[in-house]
Amino acid sequence: MEILVCIKRVPDTAENEIEVSSAGTDIERDDLVYSVNEWDNYAVEEAIQIVDNVGGAVTIVSLGDEESEEIIRREMAMGADNGILVSDDAFERSDGKGVASILKAVVEKGNYDLILTGAQADDGAGQIGGMLAAMLDVPYASVVNTIEVLNDAQLKIGREIEGGNQEMNEIALPCVLSIQTGINEPRYVGIRGIRKVASVDIPVLGAADLGIDAAGVGESGARVKRIDYFVPQLGEGAEILEGSNEEVAEKLIDLLKAKGGIK
């Protein structure tokens, strides 16, 4: 099976405090720790496991600047066969539809049976997989948490739905699936693994290589535009307890007792 996995380099929210820049037009990007989007990493692991079972090849594609090459290499060190970096100034500030149309051009240059994305990334929109499937006119399933290859033409998949339940479906290939975390246990990548793929060639494709009209993507093509960042105030916020850990613990114990939090 030929599998394409779409990945994104994002600030790691588990490692960073995200702050709005003073101009309000972006987040503070200095000193941020970046990594591969967590959902995408599960998608890559799943693709590798499928190919280990039924044969084929895994190709990683990332849309971003040259720094995204590092995450492509990291995912190749996990066992993916090929990597493609899609990069062009004309692609910057694309909206979801713009990103999906760029990826569509990448898909059409290959011959893929299965295309995986993460269920969502840093912007929480969860939109690229569904848009890409619709553009390619192939079936789609979101928040997938199990994949079983039935034959050359069909998969049995589980979708994680509300209440911890799972919705089982049969889906025809080729198709696009967005992958939920927890579908597998992504393998660890050591320094040695990264070193092995350090000199592998990762081609860079731009708008001209992909036959994309630059006016239809990037900022000029976007009909959905983020104009600023700000810090939400959802409620009054918590009363923050101050003092040494011992002092805070004593204050908290009094509050817990009052609220029935200590039996």
Next chain:
Amino acid sequence: MAAQVFAYIEHKDGVADDTALELISAAQKIYPDALITAFVTGAGADLDAVCNDLAVSYPEVWKFDNEALAYPNAEVIRKLLVAVLPPDAVVLVPHDTFGMDLSPGLSIKLDSVFVSDTVDFEGFEGDNLKVIRQEFSGQVSTHVLADISAGAVINVRPGVFQPDESKSAAGQVVDKSSEIGELSAARRFLEIVEAEAGDVDITKEDILVSVGRGIEDQDNIEIAQELAEAVGGVVSCSRPIVDAKWLEKARQVGTSGQTVKPKVYMALGISGSFQHLGGLKGNPFIVAVNKNPKAPIFQVADVGVVEDLLDFVPVLTEKIQEGK
């Protein structure tokens, strides 16, 4: 002419989802004089019951009754929506696992814009609807301008817009079943596999000591276990802990896990994503311990401790044990 907005209604066992009324409030926030039509698909008596209930709140309810629509398969319903919606339609859909499945592709097929997981609307700038969304797990919000002049699919976060149950629309149910065309799809629904029950039922507990990514290591779960024992509660968790297989799925709080109603909820190293908070009902007293002062959990908690839980919680547990 007032703007027309369609609301996609989710329902189960003959009862409309809570989001059905929330979407009315959302539509009126976009256009105060919106003409709102409920779009309801399903089969048989359950569908009729839902449509009749909805007509109390919606001026118009479009009913699509067909055996092939008995289970909401987004691949089938997308096709139906594309076939019957007027051009340039504005469609609101709840942002849950169905809306995530349906909407991005729907916007492509309708050639309209898609705005995902919206939490508020702030009027128009020309053709552009000004929308509020959140990014980075809720740590920051953004204003987004979406050109909805050629139609839009807008996913609305459940639980954000307050339903207004005081208004009565005395609406009518319009049976549109005869407009249903061919409903085949390359994805076929098989069955629902129910979640496995765990060794504890966190939905029945008054005190939950809940752990998230901040616990860092499986061995540290013991720290939460000891606190839970000291206060007489049980340990629950957020999604990353289940993904890492450190605790069983039955202990997960959130929209994709359990919905809990404790009196006291202690969130240890939990950032507080909306999917997690969506599983927390009944207005509990929330204590948040997190080393990241920007964590969204501090916005909803009653009391916060900005500290690494691995340092703070053992001190707390020891003090509680001393006091007993």
